[in-house]
Amino acid sequence: MINEKRILKQNKYEYKSGAVVYWMQRDQRAFDNWALIFARQLALENDVPLFVVFNLVPDFLEATIRQYGFMLRGLKETEAILAENNIPFHLVEGDPTENIPNFVNEINAGVLVSDFNPLKIVRIWKKDVLEKISIPYYTVDAHNVVPAWVVSQKTEFAAYTIRPKINKLLPEFLDDFPEDISVPKHNLDFPEFDLDDVKSRLKINFEVTESDFFKPGTKAGAITLKNFIRTKLNDYNEKRNDPNETAISGLSPYYHFGQIAPQRAALEVKNSGKDDKSVDAYLEELIVRRELSDNFCLYNKNYDSFEGFHDWARATLNEHREDKREYIYTLEEFEKSNTHDPLWNAAQSEVVKTGKMHGYMRMYWAKKILEWTPSPEDALKIGIYLNDKYQLDGRDPNGYVGVAWSIGGVHDRAWTERPVYGKIRYMNYNGAKRKFDVQGYIDKIDRL
Numbered sequence: 001m002i003n004e005k006r007i008l009k010q011n012k013y014e015y016k017s018g019a020v021v022y023w024m025q026r027d028q029r030a031f032d033n034w035a036l037i038f039a040r041q042l043a044l045e046n047d048v049p050l051f052v053v054f055n056l057v058p059d060f061l062e063a064t065i066r067q068y069g070f071m072l073r074g075l076k077e078t079e080a081i082l083a084e085n086n087i088p089f090h091l092v093e094g095d096p097t098e099n100i101p102n103f104v105n106e107i108n109a110g111v112l113v114s115d116f117n118p119l120k121i122v123r124i125w126k127k128d129v130l131e132k133i134s135i136p137y138y139t140v141d142a143h144n145v146v147p148a149w150v151v152s153q154k155t156e157f158a159a160y161t162i163r164p165k166i167n168k169l170l171p172e173f174l175d176d177f178p179e180d181i182s183v184p185k186h187n188l189d190f191p192e193f194d195l196d197d198v199k200s201r202l203k204i205n206f207e208v209t210e211s212d213f214f215k216p217g218t219k220a221g222a223i224t225l226k227n228f229i230r231t232k233l234n235d236y237n238e239k240r241n242d243p244n245e246t247a248i249s250g251l252s253p254y255y256h257f258g259q260i261a262p263q264r265a266a267l268e269v270k271n272s273g274k275d276d277k278s279v280d281a282y283l284e285e286l287i288v289r290r291e292l293s294d295n296f297c298l299y300n301k302n303y304d305s306f307e308g309f310h311d312w313a314r315a316t317l318n319e320h321r322e323d324k325r326e327y328i329y330t331l332e333e334f335e336k337s338n339t340h341d342p343l344w345n346a347a348q349s350e351v352v353k354t355g356k357m358h359g360y361m362r363m364y365w366a367k368k369i370l371e372w373t374p375s376p377e378d379a380l381k382i383g384i385y386l387n388d389k390y391q392l393d394g395r396d397p398n399g400y401v402g403v404a405w406s407i408g409g410v411h412d413r414a415w416t417e418r419p420v421y422g423k424i425r426y427m428n429y430n431g432a433k434r435k436f437d438v439q440g441y442i443d444k445i446d447r448l
């Protein structure tokens with residue numbers, strides 16, 4: 001049974017009759033998916049068919065074939081798992097605000113369920129869909145362990161303000177998932193989608209190639225999780241900030257596309273019996289920090305702009321607008337790893353080559369963009385653009401918040417004042433050198 005607090009009813013309509021449709025968006029998996037679990041529950045209770053529909057938009061926020069390819073291959077696997085469980089999967093292409101209401105009408109659906117995403121564009125789609133349908137519509141938070149609207153009803157100031165709220169609710173929400181997702185067979189089915197056909201209709205950048213370093217899909221995600229727990233988790237607490245070590249999980253692309261549930265990972269890590277400090281450190285990142293990002297995007301509509309920064313951060317950045325910048329680079333120079341700093345260039349090359357930059361380097365990378373651009377607005381724009389274009393996990397609340405933390409002190413505090421940064425936390429090459437073998441990292445990326 002699903003905890004009802006995970007479910008949000010979005011309109012006044014009551015269920016009368018007809019099939020259940022799960023409009024899959026952010027949580028692109030068959031198992032461990034509270035939205036699908038709820039949709040299935042409704043279908044079984046009313047003895048009606050259950051359908052999953054996925055709307056593919058032909059372009060989306062700088063995403064390239066790197067991210068689309070990862071997503072579509074993951075969806076192919078999800079389609080197959082759903083079929084094994086008698087759940088038809090239908091991929092439609094184009095505008096979701098047209099396609100979803102049309103689909104609902106075509107099959108005479110009686111109820112629409114979707115997963116939760118705090119990003120603006122998705123919320124606009126949902127609002128439009130809501131206006132066009134006259135059946136009950138539910139949103140289920142299948143991405144956060146504690147549903148975003150339950151943990152807090154306002155923008156949290158920092159990790160220390162949301163942490164006690166999450167910890168208090170974890171005993172209630174960190175529960176296990178039901179295993180059975182199957183439904184009785186019904187007659188209506190859809191042809192499987194053709195990956196190459198679908199790809200050929202995308203209106204995106206095909207030059208940023210798909211990554212050879214990350215295999216998409218729920219199965220690959222589950223193997224990555226298993227290997228992380230077995231071979232790396234014990235080192236996570238001490239070594240996660242060293243980009244030469246492989247102590248991090250590498251799971252963010254799978255979380256981003258919902259190919260595995262963060263809650264599944266949290267359960268496995270918690271029960272792993274591995275080093276306590278490492279288990280706690282991982283759960284802090286996976287639950288507290290990640291869910292803090294969803295909180296920020298849910299309640300701060302300026303999550304991707306200067307106006308979204310705290311008052312103190314805007315004030316200090318404004319005071320330092322006219323400070324002389326020692327270096328100024330164009331977007332192209334950044335993109336081509338063409339700065340004077342070999343460490344920065346290596347970080348940019350890492351994401352271009354592999355599709356994922358190490359977490360420690362992401363902070364350094366974004367802070368230097370603030371230092372080497374004419375204004376914080378330029379820095380934010382370039383940071384988000386490059387993040388969304390090259391990272392497999394880009395266009396995620398974590399990405400907007402990560403860039404805003406680095407450039408605008410979001411969820412951080414004021415530090416010692418200095419040129420350009422003002423009171424925003426500073427990072428530099430020598431600091432990195434004290435923490436890890438910088439040359440070793442540069443050489444490693446060079447060899448890729």
Ligand SMILES: Cc1cc2nc3c(=O)[nH]c(=O)nc-3n(C[C@H](O)[C@H](O)[C@H](O)COP(=O)(O)OP(=O)(O)OC[C@H]3O[C@@H](n4cnc5c(N)ncnc54)[C@H](O)[C@@H]3O)c2cc1C
Nearest residue numbers: 248249250251252285286289290359362366394398399402
């Ligand atoms: C400038 C900048 C940009 C970033 N862009 C993104 C992005 O586009 N997408 C993205 O998912 N993350 C982003 N992050 C957050 C973090 O760097 C990545 O989540 C992490 O590096 C992903 O690698 P991993 O899964 O191997 O990390 P692990 O260390 O193994 O962490 C496990 C999980 O915990 C969560 N997590 C870890 N660090 C953070 C953090 N600082 N904030 C919130 N959640 C965290 C993520 O879900 C991550 O997958 C960004 C951070 C910064 C500073």
